[in-house]
Amino acid sequence: MPIMKSRWAAPTLQLANRMKSKPLPRKTKKHAADKRSKRKVINQIVENDLIRRVSFEEYRDRVRHVYDGPQGAILATCSLLSLHLTFGERLIRERKFDVGGARQILDVGSGAGQIAKHLLKYADPGARLTCFDLSLPMVRRGRNRLKNGLPDHLVADVTRLPFDDGTFDCVTCGYVIEHLPDARLGLAELARVMQRGGRLLLLTSEDTFGGAWTSRFWCCRTYNRRELREICHSLGLVWKEELWFTRMHKALRAGGICVEIVRT
Numbered sequence: 001m002p003i004m005k006s007r008w009a010a011p012t013l014q015l016a017n018r019m020k021s022k023p024l025p026r027k028t029k030k031h032a033a034d035k036r037s038k039r040k041v042i043n044q045i046v047e048n049d050l051i052r053r054v055s056f057e058e059y060r061d062r063v064r065h066v067y068d069g070p071q072g073a074i075l076a077t078c079s080l081l082s083l084h085l086t087f088g089e090r091l092i093r094e095r096k097f098d099v100g101g102a103r104q105i106l107d108v109g110s111g112a113g114q115i116a117k118h119l120l121k122y123a124d125p126g127a128r129l130t131c132f133d134l135s136l137p138m139v140r141r142g143r144n145r146l147k148n149g150l151p152d153h154l155v156a157d158v159t160r161l162p163f164d165d166g167t168f169d170c171v172t173c174g175y176v177i178e179h180l181p182d183a184r185l186g187l188a189e190l191a192r193v194m195q196r197g198g199r200l201l202l203l204t205s206e207d208t209f210g211g212a213w214t215s216r217f218w219c220c221r222t223y224n225r226r227e228l229r230e231i232c233h234s235l236g237l238v239w240k241e242e243l244w245f246t247r248m249h250k251a252l253r254a255g256g257i258c259v260e261i262v263r264t
């Protein structure tokens with residue numbers, strides 16, 4: 001039997017096509033822009049502003065103090081509750097960020113060893129892992145939690161790394177650069193210690209309401225995705241792929257910025 005075409009189909013299609021090609025009316029565009037700038041202002045009000053008010057040295061002492069103390073002690077539990085541990089492991093287990101073949105891996109601002117734990121599980125057996133953190137108690141906590149004698153652990157600041165140029169072919173940096181007044185301070189150092197063609201998994205807080213709210217607890221800032229990409233490019237760190245923990249995170253722009261970067 002021939003399929004009967006609905007007499008509504010053609011006009012509806014025409015209307016849909018017309019709507020698709022029609023530019024948004026000026027009023028609607030202005031309304032959307034107003035909404036965006038209002039949201040930006042609210043986020044700026046909510047976001048922790050200590051980083052903008054004091055010198056970097058003073059701010060860094062404050063950050064160290066935060067992680068040395070009780071907040072640092074509950075960091076691993078927070079990561080567990082926020083599902084950062086589960087989703088982070090999935091990224092590496094499913095090779096969305098592939099650590100296979102890496103020989104020299106650096107985990108920046110290891111904290112309680114949340115990412116290092118996945119690296120130990122999924123990297124090649126011969127790979128060498130180096131973990132560092134600004135806070136000595138955090139380094140101890142990470143080492144105790146990993147219960148593995150293989151990684152090297154040290155206290156260091158991402159803006160002044162004690163490694164030679166081109167040492168690492170793989171770097172992971174989870175939620176650390178939001179503790180810098182300018183991302184260039186840390187990213188330039190990472191670019192220096194990375195080999196050409198080396199890969200970096202970078203996670204950081206985004207300038208969304210969720211990001212601003214989280215910054216209050218962890219005494220950090222947030223980044224605008226486009227601006228951060230431009231900074232990375234200027235340092236030879238090219239964004240290969242933006243990653244998301246889940247489709248829901250992508251739809252809601254939640255979970256922050258997560259990106260695979262190649263050192264060119």
Ligand SMILES: C[S@@+](CC[C@H](N)C(=O)[O-])C[C@H]1O[C@@H](n2cnc3c(N)ncnc32)[C@H](O)[C@@H]1O
Nearest residue numbers: 067109110111114133134135157158174175179
């Ligand atoms: C939110 S935790 C992230 C821990 C882990 N990387 C993760 O993905 O869950 C941030 C860590 O960065 C460290 N940190 C902050 N500023 C740093 C700096 N300038 N250099 C090195 N580590 C830093 C803190 O001490 C803390 O352990």
